[in-house]
Each structure stands twice: as C-alpha cells, then as structure tokens.
Amino acid sequence: MSSTPALSVPSGPSAPPAPPALQATNIGVRFGGIQALDDVSLTLRPGEICGLIGPNGAGKTTLFDVLSGIRRPDEGRVHLDGTDVTRRSPVWRARHGVRRTFQRQQLFGQLTVADNLVVAQEWRGGGGGLAADLLASPTRRTYERDRRARAATVLRACGLDDLGGTYAGALPVGRARMVELARAVADPPRVLLLDEPASGMTADERRHLSSVIRRLSEEEGCAVLLVEHNVAFVMELAARVVVLDLGHVLAEGTPAEVHFDRRVRDAYLGTTAD
Numbered sequence: 001m002s003s004t005p006a007l008s009v010p011s012g013p014s015a016p017p018a019p020p021a022l023q024a025t026n027i028g029v030r031f032g033g034i035q036a037l038d039d040v041s042l043t044l045r046p047g048e049i050c051g052l053i054g055p056n057g058a059g060k061t062t063l064f065d066v067l068s069g070i071r072r073p074d075e076g077r078v079h080l081d082g083t084d085v086t087r088r089s090p091v092w093r094a095r096h097g098v099r100r101t102f103q104r105q106q107l108f109g110q111l112t113v114a115d116n117l118v119v120a121q122e123w124r125g126g127g128g129g130l131a132a133d134l135l136a137s138p139t140r141r142t143y144e145r146d147r148r149a150r151a152a153t154v155l156r157a158c159g160l161d162d163l164g165g166t167y168a169g170a171l172p173v174g175r176a177r178m179v180e181l182a183r184a185v186a187d188p189p190r191v192l193l194l195d196e197p198a199s200g201m202t203a204d205e206r207r208h209l210s211s212v213i214r215r216l217s218e219e220e221g222c223a224v225l226l227v228e229h230n231v232a233f234v235m236e237l238a239a240r241v242v243v244l245d246l247g248h249v250l251a252e253g254t255p256a257e258v259h260f261d262r263r264v265r266d267a268y269l270g271t272t273a274d
C-alpha cells in the first residue's frame with residue numbers, strides 16, 4: 001500500500017518544535033459586498049481538539065471551506081505542517097491527511113456502510129488500474145481485503161460494527177452522522193474538520209461521539225477542529241475554543257475563559273453558556 005507523503009519535520013533533540021498541524025493566517029473572504037471573513041487567524045496543534053463557535057452567519061463554514069481548500073481566500077495563507085498549501089486543491093489536502101465532514105450529510109445512500117468506508121480509501125489506487133479491476137488481479141484483491149479490514153476496524157471503534165451491511169441511506173440521522181465520522185477517518189487523518197457532527201444525535205450518541213473524537217486526538221495525534229451549534233458539547237470536549245462573529249475572531253481561550261467573556265455572551269444574546 002502506498003503511504004501518504006510525509007510533510008512533517010522529523011523531531012529529535014536538536015530539531016525545532018513541530019509546526020502547527022494546520023495554520024490559517026490573516027484570512028479574508030468576500031462574497032460581493034459581504035466580508036464573510038476578515039483577518040482571521042487560527043492555529044491547530046497536532047493532537048489538539050479546538051472548538052469553533054459563533055452565531056449564524058459568523059463565517060464558520062466559510063473558514064472550513066478555506067481550510068479544506070474548497071474556497072481560495074482573497075487574503076491570507078494556509079499552512080499544513082509548515083508547508084504553504086493556500087493554492088492546493090481539496091483533493092491534494094485530503095491526500096495529505098486533511099479530512100472534513102459537512103453540515104449536510106454526504107454519504108452514498110445506496111452503498112452499504114462498509115462500502116462507504118472502502119470507497120473513502122480508494123484514492124490510494126487499486127494497483128494495476130482498470131485492467132486489474134476487471135481481471136480481479138491478486139494485487140487488487142489484496143488491496144480490497146486490506147481496505148475491508150480497515151473499514152471493519154474503524155466501524156468497530158465507532159460502535160458501528162453491527163451496521164456494516166446496512167444501506168447508508170436507511171440509517172437514522174444520529175447513526176448516519178457517526179458513519180460520516182467513520183468515513184472521514186477510514187484513512188487515518190492528520191487534521192479533522194468536523195462541521196456539526198453532533199446534530200441530530202441523541203445524548204447517548206453524543207457521548208459516544210465525544211469518546212471517539214478524544215481517542216483520535218489522544219491516541220492518533222489527530223488535530224480536530226469542531227464546529228457545533230451545541231455549545232455545551234464543544235465546551236465539554238475542546239481544550240480551546242475560538243469564537244467567530246461577523247467574520248472576526250471575537251474571542252479565543254479555554255472553554256472557561258470563553259464562557260465568561262462578556263463579548264461572547266453579548267454575541268449570543270446572553271444564551272451562550274446556559
């Protein structure tokens with residue numbers, strides 16, 4: 001199996017500190033007369049869980065689009081492991097470990113849950129191209145087996161092992177959300193951008209989601225940026241929270257610091273922390 005090209009600087013006694021996993025600097029995005037993001041900077045360290053919150057229209061999705069490469073910013077730069085990726089495509093970034101989920105579900109509803117995870121690994125290629133696919137070459141079969149094994153491992157880790165054979169389109173919302181996370185991590189990510197992962201989940205499902213995200217950060221060193229309207233969920237999970245409002249960074253700090261920040265409370269009309 002080919003491996004993801006390494007971007008990180010090797011660490012050692014005399015090596016400089018590892019660069020941030022992902023860094024956005026002075027990002028500006030305009031839609032005609034609307035300044036959706038204005039001078040926004042954000043740093044994500046390896047293994048860190050960072051929350052990104054803000055009222056509707058604050059610019060959270062636009063920032064995700066910039067970080068994942070879907071939208072090129074009018075101003076500012078994006079660095080991945082210290083490498084400038086501002087002009088790199090979403091596909092290039094995904095291949096270098098930046099994975100994303102979307103506010104609206106993006107599963108292949110007519111594939112099984114397991115197949116959704118196998119397809120997520122297909123970018124690595126099948127070894128031998130179309131001919132090998134058509135002839136079901138031994139190499140191709142080995143790749144397929146490895147991917148099915150990885151899919152099964154991830155499904156188990158996400159508590160979805162009983163759903164591998166279920167069509168993704170038949171799942172209730174909370175389960176489908178968890179499958180989206182499983183699909184995003186089917187190929188191990190370095191940076192995970194989660195857009196409203198808990199929406200539609202029950203309290204039990206949210207607890208399970210938290211534990212899966214924590215494991216990814218603590219055991220695999222994955223950097224996680226989490227957009228959620230469920231502020232309590234973010235405050236409980238994230239070590240650091242960035243608050244966007246009207247395209248600006250309004251506040252940044254620990255959940256407690258943000259919780260007691262008057263500007264944040266005003267932006268949420270006093271409802272933020274309750």
Ligand SMILES: Nc1ncnc2c1ncn2[C@@H]1O[C@H](COP(=O)(O)OP(=O)(O)OP(=O)(O)O)[C@@H](O)[C@H]1O
Pocket residue numbers: 031034035036054055056057058059060061062063
């Ligand atoms: N494609 C677009 N064309 C024009 N304006 C846009 C476009 N996408 C976003 N905007 C505007 O940019 C601003 C930021 O929108 P964005 O969707 O990033 O906010 P958000 O914080 O994700 O909001 P929500 O929480 O409602 O999803 C809003 O004023 C929005 O109307």
